[in-house]
Amino acid sequence: MRFHLLAALLLAGTAMPAEAQRQTIDKRVEKLEGELRAVQRKVFPSGNVEPEIRPEGTITAPVGVPATSAVADLTARLDSLEAQLARATGQNEEAANRIRVLEEALNKFKSDAEYRLTTIEGSRAAPPAEDSQPSAEAAPQAREPAAPPSKLAAAESTKADTATPAVSDAAEAAYLDGFRAWEGGRFAEAAPVLEEVAKKFPKHRRASYAQNLAGRAYLDDGKPATAAKLFLANYQANPKGDRAADSLYFLGQALAKLEKTAEACKVYDELQEVYPDMRAWLKQRLPQARTEAKCEG
Numbered sequence: 288m289r290f291h292l293l294a295a296l297l298l299a300g301t302a303m304p305a306e307a308q309r310q311t312i313d314k315r316v317e318k319l320e321g322e323l324r325a326v327q328r329k330v331f332p333s334g335n336v337e338p339e340i341r342p343e344g345t346i347t348a349p350v351g352v353p354a355t356s357a358v359a360d361l362t363a364r365l366d367s368l369e370a371q372l373a374r375a376t377g378q379n380e381e382a383a384n385r386i387r388v389l390e391e392a393l394n395k396f397k398s399d400a401e402y403r404l405t406t407i408e409g410s411r412a413a414p415p416a417e418d419s420q421p422s423a424e425a426a427p428q429a430r431e432p433a434a435p436p437s438k439l440a441a442a443e444s445t446k447a448d449t450a451t452p453a454v455s456d457a458a459e460a461a462y463l464d465g466f467r468a469w470e471g472g473r474f475a476e477a478a479p480v481l482e483e484v485a486k487k488f489p490k491h492r493r494a495s496y497a498q499n500l501a502g503r504a505y506l507d508d509g510k511p512a513t514a515a516k517l518f519l520a521n522y523q524a525n526p527k528g529d530r531a532a533d534s535l536y537f538l539g540q541a542l543a544k545l546e547k548t549a550e551a552c553k554v555y556d557e558l559q560e561v562y563p564d565m566r567a568w569l570k571q572r573l574p575q576a577r578t579e580a581k582c583e584g
Contacts, residue, residue, distance in 0.1 A: 316364060316365055319365065319368040319369060322372055323371055323372045326372060456491075457488075458488040458491040458493050458494075461483065461487075461497075462484050462493040462497050464480055465477045465478075465500065465504075466481075466500065469500055469504050469507075474504040474508035475508055477500070477501070477504040478508070479501075481497040481498070481500050481501035481504065482498070484497035485497040485498035485501065485521070489525075492528075494525065495525050495529045495531060495534075496528075496530050498520065498521040498534070499517075499518070499521050499530035499531075499534045502517035502518045502521065502537055502538075503537060505517065506537060506540065511540075511542075511544035511545050512541070514537070514541045515538055515541035515542060515545070518535070518537050518541060521534040526561070531562075532558060532561075532562040532569060533569065535554055535561070535562070536565075536573065539554040539580065542554060543576070543580050548580040548582075551582075552577065552582035555576060555577050555582060558573065
């Protein structure tokens with residue numbers, strides 16, 4: 288009787304550690320399976336790729352087989368899951384790196400395109416054009432450009448251009464079409480396209496560019512009176528726009544073409560007062576413009 292009791296105690300002592308080890312490994316397996324599924328969902332969000340994890344039936348050791356065989360099976364299963372998790376993690380990191388590289392390339396392309404557009408637009412000088420007898424409807428009588436600087440300043444709109452442009456949108460595409468037409472010397476074609484951009488997308492950042500360039504297209508096409516109306520409107524409606532200062536400068540140029548040099552000088556004074564930090568392209572040309580208009584000071 289004592290022999291049987293001692294044998295039972297010995298068997299229980301050997302089985303309990305094996306069972307505890309099995310439970311520990313089961314928990315590790317379940318945790319790894321959960322982590323692997325989470326990584327696979329992140330790497331394959333569309334769900335088109337079938338996960339590598341498949342449910343497995345409960346492993347039961349046959350009668351008479353030592354408990355260590357089940358532990359060995361679980362260990363092998365655990366090694367397999369760890370390898371799958373490492374592969375999935377690597378795929379996720381590789382995908383994240385590709386996305387980062389693409390974003391950097393896109394940002395560089397946007398910066399380069401913006402720089403080229405600004406450089407090309409700023410480097411083109413308006414060719415001489417005469418409009419000694421402007422038509423009645425083209426004369427800028429509705430908005431008198433000869434007003435002193437104080438009146439021009441009082442007419443400034445308080446509405447700032449706060450819109451943020453999208454990377455690629457209808458306003459940007461239309462502006463580029465008008466810009467290319469202007470750059471190619473097709474001024475009559477460019478002007479209405481650019482005017483439409485400013486009218487249709489008044490809160491877009493390109494609105495200031497578009498209306499200013501539309502005025503330049505009219506000025507280049509020998510229509511300074513029509514150009515003056517657009518320049519003045521662009522400055523008054525959007526004084527904080529990217530090309531508001533340019534519109535003041537070209538308003539002075541248009542008035543000089545109309546032989547209204549006194550009014551042109553007042554506009555140049557307004558430009559210096561309101562935009563002391565104007566871009567370098569304007570600062571370089573303003574002294575010569577004042578000299579040509581015979582401005583004092």
